[in-house]
Every structure is written in C-alpha cells, then in structure tokens.
Amino acid sequence: MTHRVIIVGGGFGGLKAAGALKDASIRVTLVDRRNFHLFQPLLYQVATGGLSPANIAAPLRAVLRKRRNLDVVLGEVMDIDVTRREVVLRDDRIAYDSLIVATGARHHYFGHQQWELLAPGLKTVEDATRIRRQILTAFERAERTDDPSEATRCLTFVVIGGGPTGVELAGAIGELAHRTLRNNFRHIDPGQAHILLVEGENRVLPMYPPELSEKAQRSLERLGVTVLCDARVTDISEQLVTIKRGGNTGETEEIPSRTVLWAAGVRASKLGQAIARATGAELDHSGRVVVNRDCTIDGHPEIFVVGDLASHQDQDGKLLPGVAPVAIQQGRYVARVIRRRLRGKATGEFVYKDHGQMSTIGRASAVAQIGKLRLSGFVAWLAWLLVHLLQLVGFENRVLVFIQWAGNYLTRNRAARLITETSSASDEPSELPAQANASEPSGTEVAAHLSRTAHNRLAKR
Amino acid sequence: MTHRVIIVGGGFGGLKAAGALKDASIRVTLVDRRNFHLFQPLLYQVATGGLSPANIAAPLRAVLRKRRNLDVVLGEVMDIDVTRREVVLRDDRIAYDSLIVATGARHHYFGHQQWELLAPGLKTVEDATRIRRQILTAFERAERTDDPSEATRCLTFVVIGGGPTGVELAGAIGELAHRTLRNNFRHIDPGQAHILLVEGENRVLPMYPPELSEKAQRSLERLGVTVLCDARVTDISEQLVTIKRGGNTGETEEIPSRTVLWAAGVRASKLGQAIARATGAELDHSGRVVVNRDCTIDGHPEIFVVGDLASHQDQDGKLLPGVAPVAIQQGRYVARVIRRRLRGKATGEFVYKDHGQMSTIGRASAVAQIGKLRLSGFVAWLAWLLVHLLQLVGFENRVLVFIQWAGNYLTRNRAARLITETSSASDEPSELPAQANASEPSGTEVAAHLSRTAHNRLAKR
Numbered sequence: 001m002t003h004r005v006i007i008v009g010g011g012f013g014g015l016k017a018a019g020a021l022k023d024a025s026i027r028v029t030l031v032d033r034r035n036f037h038l039f040q041p042l043l044y045q046v047a048t049g050g051l052s053p054a055n056i057a058a059p060l061r062a063v064l065r066k067r068r069n070l071d072v073v074l075g076e077v078m079d080i081d082v083t084r085r086e087v088v089l090r091d092d093r094i095a096y097d098s099l100i101v102a103t104g105a106r107h108h109y110f111g112h113q114q115w116e117l118l119a120p121g122l123k124t125v126e127d128a129t130r131i132r133r134q135i136l137t138a139f140e141r142a143e144r145t146d147d148p149s150e151a152t153r154c155l156t157f158v159v160i161g162g163g164p165t166g167v168e169l170a171g172a173i174g175e176l177a178h179r180t181l182r183n184n185f186r187h188i189d190p191g192q193a194h195i196l197l198v199e200g201e202n203r204v205l206p207m208y209p210p211e212l213s214e215k216a217q218r219s220l221e222r223l224g225v226t227v228l229c230d231a232r233v234t235d236i237s238e239q240l241v242t243i244k245r246g247g248n249t250g251e252t253e254e255i256p257s258r259t260v261l262w263a264a265g266v267r268a269s270k271l272g273q274a275i276a277r278a279t280g281a282e283l284d285h286s287g288r289v290v291v292n293r294d295c296t297i298d299g300h301p302e303i304f305v306v307g308d309l310a311s312h313q314d315q316d317g318k319l320l321p322g323v324a325p326v327a328i329q330q331g332r333y334v335a336r337v338i339r340r341r342l343r344g345k346a347t348g349e350f351v352y353k354d355h356g357q358m359s360t361i362g363r364a365s366a367v368a369q370i371g372k373l374r375l376s377g378f379v380a381w382l383a384w385l386l387v388h389l390l391q392l393v394g395f396e397n398r399v400l401v402f403i404q405w406a407g408n409y410l411t412r413n414r415a416a417r418l419i420t421e422t423s424s425a426s427d428e429p430s431e432l433p434a435q436a437n438a439s440e441p442s443g444t445e446v447a448a449h450l451s452r453t454a455h456n457r458l459a460k461r
Numbered sequence: 462m463t464h465r466v467i468i469v470g471g472g473f474g475g476l477k478a479a480g481a482l483k484d485a486s487i488r489v490t491l492v493d494r495r496n497f498h499l500f501q502p503l504l505y506q507v508a509t510g511g512l513s514p515a516n517i518a519a520p521l522r523a524v525l526r527k528r529r530n531l532d533v534v535l536g537e538v539m540d541i542d543v544t545r546r547e548v549v550l551r552d553d554r555i556a557y558d559s560l561i562v563a564t565g566a567r568h569h570y571f572g573h574q575q576w577e578l579l580a581p582g583l584k585t586v587e588d589a590t591r592i593r594r595q596i597l598t599a600f601e602r603a604e605r606t607d608d609p610s611e612a613t614r615c616l617t618f619v620v621i622g623g624g625p626t627g628v629e630l631a632g633a634i635g636e637l638a639h640r641t642l643r644n645n646f647r648h649i650d651p652g653q654a655h656i657l658l659v660e661g662e663n664r665v666l667p668m669y670p671p672e673l674s675e676k677a678q679r680s681l682e683r684l685g686v687t688v689l690c691d692a693r694v695t696d697i698s699e700q701l702v703t704i705k706r707g708g709n710t711g712e713t714e715e716i717p718s719r720t721v722l723w724a725a726g727v728r729a730s731k732l733g734q735a736i737a738r739a740t741g742a743e744l745d746h747s748g749r750v751v752v753n754r755d756c757t758i759d760g761h762p763e764i765f766v767v768g769d770l771a772s773h774q775d776q777d778g779k780l781l782p783g784v785a786p787v788a789i790q791q792g793r794y795v796a797r798v799i800r801r802r803l804r805g806k807a808t809g810e811f812v813y814k815d816h817g818q819m820s821t822i823g824r825a826s827a828v829a830q831i832g833k834l835r836l837s838g839f840v841a842w843l844a845w846l847l848v849h850l851l852q853l854v855g856f857e858n859r860v861l862v863f864i865q866w867a868g869n870y871l872t873r874n875r876a877a878r879l880i881t882e883t884s885s886a887s888d889e890p891s892e893l894p895a896q897a898n899a900s901e902p903s904g905t906e907v908a909a910h911l912s913r914t915a916h917n918r919l920a921k922r
C-alpha cells in the first residue's frame with residue numbers, strides 16, 4: 001500500500017521535500033495556490049525592473065513533470081482535519097498519511113493593516129509588478145507636475161525595514177534613480193530622488209557582523225540612499241510618512257512621500273492558526289508553529305512544518321532564521337525522515353548547517369558572511385551572483401537571468417521597466433472592470449492623473 | 462523659432478517618425494498612454510508563455526533618452542483642436558505646428574461587443590497575460606474535473622480568425638498542448654486538446670498565395686490544429702461557440718469550449734472619430750481615417766495619420782495593409798516630409814515598398830513571401846526568426862529573446878507559463894479589490910474554482 005504524502009506549498013521547503021520523496025512506494029501530492037515556484041530572493045529585481053517575473057519563476061508542473069509518483073494540485077488549503085487525516089481544500093478533501101506544511105510567511109504591519117494599501121510589501125509576483133508600477137509612476141508624476149512640493153513627494157522613496165529585503169530594495173531604487181533613468185526625463189533629474197531606508201535597530205542588516213552593516217550602509221550611501229537608524233514608523237498616509245527617531249522620547253519627523261515600501265515585518269501564513277486549532281500546537285509571537293527538533297508537531301509525528309511557517313529552535317535554543325537555506329534543508333530532512341520511517345528506521349533531529357548569508361546593494365556591491373569569511377564590495381557581489389544563479393530552478397532561467405544581468409550591468413539599463421495594469425489597455429475604456437485603486441493606478445489612470453497636472457512648460461513652447 | 466511636432470502613439474509608426482525627426486530646429490513631443498513601445502508581432506508568444514512581456518517591450522524614455530529635442534509625455538489624447546492647433550489631453554493641452562497621429566487599431570467584434578469578455582483579442586500586454594492565464598487555467602481545470610464533458614470543454618480552444626495572428630496563436634497553442642505540456646499532468650493528456658481555427662474565407666492566410674495557405678494549413682494540422690474554413694461565428698457564450706459553415710445556407714455547429722480567442726477583426730482606434738469630427742476627414746468602414754497619398758488629411762497639410770489608423774490607397778488604388786512595415790515606412794516618410802518642408806522643399810507622395818510577409822506556425826515552421834520568393838517550413842521559420850530578432854528594439858531584448866527561443870526550442874519548454882493575477886496573492890484575502898471576472902479568474906479564484914470540482918481520484922487513493 002502506497003504511503004500518501006501531501007505537501008502544502010511549493011516554495012523552497014515544499015519543492016525540496018517533493019524532490020527528495022522519490023520512492024516508488026510513496027505517492028506525493030503537492031498543493032499550491034500558484035502554478036509556479038517563485039525564487040523570492042530576487043523578487044526585488046522584478047520590483048525595480050531588473051528582471052521579468054518569469055525569470056525568477058518556474059512552473060511547478062514543468063519542474064516536477066518527470067516525477068511520476070507526484071501530483072501537482074492547484075488549490076487553496078483552508079484547513080486540516082487531523083483526525084481523518086485529510087487536507088481540506090475549499091470544497092474538496094485530500095487524504096494523507098504524512099503531511100508537510102510549508103506555506104511560508106506574508107508581510108505583517110504590526111496591527112496597522114490599513115498600511116498595506118499605502119506601503120505594499122514584497123512577497124508575490126503581483127506585489128513586485130505593483131511596486132514596479134508605483135515607482136515608475138512616481139517619476140512620471142514628478143516629470144509632469146509644476147508643483148515643486150508635489151515633485152519632491154514623488155521623488156521621495158521611503159523603504160521601511162533595513163533587513164536584507166529593505167537594503168536590496170533601497171539599493172536597487174538608488175540604482176534606478178541615479179543610473180538607469182539618467183537622461184530619461186526632460187523636466188526632472190531622477191538623480192535628485194531621495195531614497196530613505198528606515199531601520200528600527202541602530203544599524204542596517206542587524207543579523208550581520210557590525211562591520212558588514214557599516215560597509216552596507218556606505219555602499220547604500222554611494223547609491224544615494226539615506227539610512228535612518230533607530231527610527232520607526234508611527235503613521236503612513238497617501239502623501240506623508242511619520243517616523244520617530246531614537247525611541248519613544250525621540251522627536252517625530254514627517255516625510256512627504258508618495259512611495260512607501262514595506263520590508264519591515266513578516267508574519268507566518270494563516271494556515272498556522274488552522275494547524276494550532278487542529279493540533280493544539282503552540283504559535284510564537286509572529287504566528288509561526290512551534291515544532292519539535294524533527295520538524296514535527298507534539299502528538300502528531302505525521303505532521304511536519306518547515307520553512308518560514310515553523311518556529312524551530314536549534315540545539316542551543318536559538319530560533320532558526322526565516323531564510324531559504326533553512327527551508328531547503330528542512331524540506332530535504334523531512335523527506336528523509338519519512339523515507340526512513342517507511343523502512344522502520346529512526347532519524348536524528350534536524351541540524352541547520354549555516355553556510356552564511358549574503359545581501360546585494362545595487363549593481364556591483366554586496367556583503368557576505370560565509371562561516372568565518374566576511375566579504376564585501378564587488379567580490380561579495382560576484383559571490384552573490386554565482387550563488388543565486390546556481391539556485392535558480394531551471395537551466396534556461398539561469399542563462400536568461402545572467403544575460404539580463406549582464407545587459408543591465410553593461411548598459412545600466414533595466415529592460416523590464418514596464419508600467420503594466422490588469423484592465424485591458426485597448427484604445428477605449430474597456431468593458432473589463434478596471435482596477436481602481438489609489439495605490440496602484442492602471443496605466444490609463446496614470447495617464448489620466450498625469451494629464452490633470454498642468455503642463456504649461458510644453459503648452460508655452 | 463522651433464517647429465513643434467506632436468506624435469500621438471509610440472507604436473511602429475510613431476516611434477519611427479520620432480527617430481527620424483532629429484533636426485535641432487524641431488522640438489518633438491511623443492504622447493503615449495503607455496511608457497513602453499510594444500513589439501506586437503510577438504505578442505502571441507507572450508500569450509502562450511514563450512516570452513515575457515518585457516522581452517517584447519522597450520521603455521520609450523530609454524529608447525529615446527539620447528534625443529535631447531524630444532519629450533515623452535505619458536498621457537491620453539482625448540481630442541484634437543485643429544483651429545488652435547492643440548492636442549487635448551484629459552485636462553491639458555499641448556500646442557503643435559505639425560501633428561502625427563499613429564494610435565493604431567484595437568480589436569473589433571462586429572457589433573458583438575459583449576463577446577469581448579468571452580473571447581479576448583490580442584493587442585496589449587494585458588491582453589496577452591490574460592489569454593495566457595486563461596489557456597493555462599483551462600488545462601488546470603481539465604486536470605481537476607471528474608466530468609468528462611467539462612474536461613472536453615476545457616481542452617477545446619477555439620481561435621477565431623485565420624489571419625497571421627490567428628494562425629500564429631493557434632499554432633503556438635498546438636505547440637503548448639502537444640509538446641510543452643507533455644507529462645505535465647497526471648489525469649489528462651494535454652495532447653488530447655482540440656484546437657480549432659475558424660476562418661471565414663475558404664483558406665487561412667487569405668492574403669498569401671494559395672499554395673502558402675495550403676502549406677500553412679498542413680503545418681497547423683501537424684500541430685494538432687483543426688482548420689475550419691468558410692465558417693463564421695454566430696454566437697459565443699461561457700461554454701459554447703456557435704459557428705455557421707459554408708455561408709448562410711450552411712448548417713450551424715455548436716462547439717463546447719471554455720477558451721475562445723479573437724483574432725478576427727480590428728477597428729481603428731477611437732481617436733480617428735475625433736479627427737473626423739475636427740477635420741471633416743472621411744472614415745472608412747473600419748473607422749480608419751482616409752488620408753491623401755502624402756499621409757495628410759484634406760485641408761490639413763499639418764496633420765498626418767500613419768499606420769493602422771490610416772486608410773491609405775496606393776497608386777493603383779489598392780488599400781495598404783495594416784502591417785508594421787507600412788507604419789514604419791509611413792513614419793519615416795512623414796518625418797522626411799516635415800523636415801523638407803522646413804527647408805521649403807516639396808516631397809513626392811508616399812510609396813510603400815512591399816518587402817513581403819511572413820507568419821510563423823509553431824516552433825519550427827513558417828510561411829514567407831518575399832517578392833517573388835516563396836518560402837515555407839523550417840527555412841521560412843529561420844527567416845522569420847532573423848527578421849523579427851533584428852526588428853526588436855533594444856540590443857538586450859534581442860539577445861534575451863534569442864536565448865529564450867533557443868531554450869524553448871531545445872527544451873520544448875516555455876519558461877513564462879505563469880498564471881498571474883492583479884490582486885495581491887498574499888496568504889490571506891488581500892484588501893486590494895480582487896479582479897472578479899468569469900473570463901479571467903485570479904490565481905486564487907482559479908484555485909477556489911478547481912477545489913469546487915470534486916477530486917475523488919485523489920481522495921480515494
């Protein structure tokens with residue numbers, strides 16, 4: 001009788017587990033809401049026009065097509081029935097013997113959910129194209145307005161959160177403004193753009209050694225990014241961000257800005273709560289499921305939680321970070337546990353091998369910590385390039401991304417600078433429901449808005 | 462005093478004209494609703510997951526950044542004030558001395574506008590990603606359903622219109638179903654998909670010599686496409702297409718299908734009507750502005766209309782076809798006329814140099830007519846590849862597209878097979894208004910729908 005494994009989530013953890021569950025005696029079902037695996041570490045490149053979504057996504061069915069014992073199901077898991085051992089899709093149920101949950105995390109606004117519309121986070125392809133549209137539209141607005149303060153608002157970009165994502169995003173926007181868009185406009189100088197990176201701690205990349213944080217900050221400043229440490233956001237509106245410097249005693253500062261991006265907090269995906277309800281598992285402060293050393297849940301050895309959804313303490317009681325390598329290693333480990341169990345074998349607890357961490361800052365600089373080794377600048381960037389290229393699923397993607405990067409590097413051009421929308425952009429207002437949303441104007445709405453701003457310079461000519 | 466030229470539309474005609482208006486004494490303003498030039502001939506590749514939008518789009522500001530006498534305006538032209546010689550944007554006006562209108566065409570449903578939602582056409586990036594989503598979703602639905610007739614509906618693709626776009630689209634879907642998606646599914650065989658190409662004339666590609674039409678049809682059939690000639694659509698619904706074979710006397714036929722794509726008719730963009738109102742210019746049956754041999758409008762030598770928006774008869778009174786080469790040559794010609802006028806020189810009328818035509822059918826076959834020369838099969842495909850690569854704006858795009866094509870060719874994989882949506886795909890229902898639209902379900906809605914269909918096969922295991 002075949003052992004039925006259901007994997008929920010086709011991210012790093014889930015995909016790795018699926019890949020490692022080859023045994024003919026096992027039948028794997030991978031359930032995901034999307035039909036592709038997304039290489040999230042490069043999502044900021046899509047958000048800043050450096051790469052296309054397809055460059056960093058691989059269709060799950062294509063990646064796993066050779067796996068005859070594996071079934072990909074495009075569906076959304078609503079709940080888990082631990083007594084009947086079934087995964088509950090919207091109107092459907094699938095039975096499992098072993099369950100691997102790897103649905104990851106989403107952004108978290110610390111109780112300010114209303115900020116989501118004003119300060120989008122970067123987790124999905126749609127987030128990325130939305131942010132790309134917002135950034136490019138801001139420059140277009142600045143080009144068209146005659147109101148200097150509006151121009152300033154448009155050319156001020158605030159990135160909240162000085163972790164890897166925030167640093168990479170701010171650096172890429174710096175690139176875009178100071179290099180890529182040079183000479184693209186006639187009435188503004190994109191180089192005048194203000195890019196602010198707001199970090200709560202006293203340095204960016206707090207998880208790195210201090211000297212690397214410092215190097216990162218200097219690289220950011222070279223790209224025209226202003227780093228504000230010991231600062232936290234107290235309010236966000238359409239045109240204004242309010243931050244407080246240096247703790248509660250510090251003075252508040254108002255920054256006029258039309259583009260605020262969120263890289264501050266993540267929260268485990270909602271399925272964690274369902275698991276807690278069903279199994280009585282504990283959730284940590286950010287909604288992650290507290291798991292045992294073998295990635296299982298107390299009392300449910302058949303349920304594994306891996307990746308960003310799991311709150312996993314290592315031998316020293318240190319919480320494992322929410323990074324791809326952890327998810328990948330956990331996915332591989334869990335697959336091994338299941339395979340060995342079927343052969344009646346026990347498996348030791350999960351041990352995370354930390355191969356270090358690296359973050360890029362703009363076009364040719366990065367910081368990297370590999371064991372004792374600490375790299376920065378161009379060398380680190382090359383290392384970063386190599387590692388990320390090798391990790392990209394699908395040979396073709398690697399070549400494409402490399403070419404595109406090479407192109408970006410040589411031409412300082414970003415090929416994917418498209419303001420795209422959903423509503424059909426055919427010549428007349430289409431019958432399709434146009435997306436009407438302040439924070440993401442459709443191309444047509446952008447055009448409309450821009451037209452509204454006076455345009456005397458041209459008219460006077 | 463500088464001569465102010467306004468170009469409306471950054472397509473082939475407009476971009477070519479802008480490129481040719483280099484004189485320092487001329488100040489050019491290019492107005493477009495989108496921030497990029499789109500290489501429409503390859504749009505069907507995006508619709509079938511072969512290329513990414515950015516591969517066939519080039520940001521206008523980037524393409525024209527070196528042109529100091531040129532200003533790109535992202536805006537929508539609502540009307541033209543010929544007496545004051547101003548272009549009217551939504552809430553703005555820009556003055557011109559010479560005006561070049563090149564806003565092209567959109568699809569046309571011959572008075573059945575309600576079909577637009579049921580049978581999307583292929584003109585914009587959004588059309589392409591929407592069609593891509595619809596095609597891929599159909600396969601996902603077929604995979605999940607237990608109802609054989611629903612499966613048939615999902616696996617039946619009807620392309621309406623046997624011109625170049627229809628042929629290329631049908632061929633690419635054939636590729637996708639019979640080659641690319643092979644082994645991607647567990648419960649269906651994508652090779653079982655029915656792809657129907659519905660053409661009103663008695664052969665596909667009626668504008669080609671008959672023997673090439675025949676060759677094209679055979680190539681299509683090799684890709685599993687069924688060609689229905691002398692057939693026209695009488696009705697389209699969510700799940701059914703009704704066609705009538707062989708004229709009005711012919712019998713009607715009902716084809717159950719969830720995916721109907723429109724490649725049948727185009728109509729000139731709406732601005733044509735504004736021009737007619739303002740200048741008294743005549744519009745032809747498909748809304749195109751009837752222009753003189755020098756691309757101007759009677760009584761308005763300062764207004765030029767080029768490309769798909771123009772109804773232009775050549776010396777022999779033959780109407781010029783709505784293809785890129787015509788627009789490109791007209792754009793170049795008009796720029797020349799304007800430059801020579803400023804030097805007090807006259808210019809002869811526009812003469813279209815027909816370098817032939819080519820259409821691709823799937824991965825390695827095409828038909829081409831170059832003067833007397835008639836190519837078909839692989840040779841024609843290579844010629845097609847070369848011509849289209851060379852025409853792609855932006856060096857990087859060419860390399861990228863070539864690599865991607867090479868990848869597709871070798872791996873028979875289509876890297877860009879992404880079902881993307883607009884609504885944020887974060888883990889919980891986002892606050893962004895999700896696009897609720899029968900004909901283009903969001904990824905989440907797809908998942909939901911799929912879940913609704915029973916899934917006993919898996920449950921039973």
